[in-house]
Amino acid sequence: MRAGGTVLVRVRYAPSPTGALHIGGARTALFNFLFARHHRGRFVLRVEDTDQTRLVPGSEAAMMAGLKSLGLTWDEGPDVGGDFGPYRQSERLSLYRRYLEQLEAEGKAYRCYCTPEELQAERERQRAQGLPPRYSGRCRHLSATERAARAGRPSVLRLKVPEGGTTVVDDLIRGPVRFEHAVLDDFVLCKTDGTPVYNFAAAVDDHAMAITHVIRGEEHLSNTPKQILVAEALGFALPQYAHVPMILAPDRSKLSKRHGATSVEEYRAQGILPEALVNYLLLLGWSPPDGNELMSLEQAVAAFDLQRVQHTAAIYDQKKLEWMNAQYLRRLSLERVIEALGPFLAAAGVDPGGGPPLAAAVALTRERARTLAELADQLTFFYRAPERYDLEGAAKYFRHPDTAERLEALAERLQPLAAAWTALALGEAFEELAREWGVKRAEIIHPVRLAVTGRTVGPGLFELMEVLGPGACLDRIRRAAQAIRQGVVGR
């Protein structure tokens, strides 16, 4: 397990397949990925599915798809295999059984025959007395005859936690964290049905998979002494631990569905680019040494360092995510943006087939959009004549009594330009007309934008008209004039 004289770094992301890939999970995976790549180590994906009752069908595949969409690829995992497989805990039961038997044989763990009802009652009693709810250790002190009398009854296996002493978690981010054994109870290692419990399985697998660094959410910090106790009982060397702060909702509570989008899939559906989401997530809890916030995955790999991980929980901010997305919308290649835009155009009912080149239209529009959904919406008029005109706009720009006449005159004047239909030529034509009519250029521009796009906002009119082409432009200008004459709009 050595490369270049140092231990090969091995980290893991170990989700439970109970739902979609959450942004908190995505960020944990991202930090693991960056740490592994930075140290030229291995990134392992392990599925923690010991509790089959909580399993949500399809979530494992969805979670993997989410990770892949973000560019977070793993070296070992359930789908790609590896030397330390299998990578689903449900397929590793025999391994757990072996260690469980070892602990019992060595007297480091014992059978507990208390029923869930008894334990529940015990906890309630303790709570009522203002005591911390903890397992009393009743079955720990069963005599041999008492034990023999209960043999065959349903039981769980509990770890004998040392009576006194302390376990110290040496956290790479937070420093040493001490836990008195007196506050821990003899926790369950293995359920009645024989399946292992998280704290046991995780400790076993981190060792069995030669994990060197356990990088996970802060919610696991309190569990860590239990896992260390298991590892020590089994004689395992310990990995290093690093607990990263949680991501909270704007009201400082745990992020949940009621706060809007929380899964990677939902952000994709909103029109957030994976590149932007990753970059944003990177900034939640980690800060680049040079202060440059916009960085690619490759740059992040080079710069990443656990030392710069924040200790405080971060509140997720949709506004900054959207700003980040806008940055990527402008910086990414047109090809990449168009590729990602596909589904959003379809959803907006836009068929870019017959119209102007999508690249030209996107080039004019992308700096005005924050999401792909917005971009698709702003692109519609390039491929579809306006079905109606912005109401406030019409009241403002179609109101002048000469509007229809002017639009018609404009169309006539522009007609000969069809062969050389450029933004420059159009600009000059508008300039001339404005002079002839003794009006400001803007007085012509606004009604025309409304006639051509149906909207009052958008790209520069001449650029937009160039891309749209003479046919569509002249047609739309004449149609607007007609609509105004018929009193359908304006006035």
Added chain:
RNA sequence: GGCCCCAUAGUCUAGAGGCCUAGGACGCCGGACCCUCAUUCCGGAAACAGCGGUUCGAAUCCGCUUGGGGCUACCA
């Protein structure tokens, strides 16, 4: 309740005792540019939770308080 973690503007953060008159980013407000919107560019408001120590000196170290979060399952 017990144990654990955390605490710089609305939000993300820089800051490892003097470099801090606390820096950057998003957002917000104002201005410039402009055919609109957006971009861009200028400018602005906005923070070291409180109280005690330690020190010549504290955002930085220590303690307490307050506040937030986590764990406390035969969930992970």
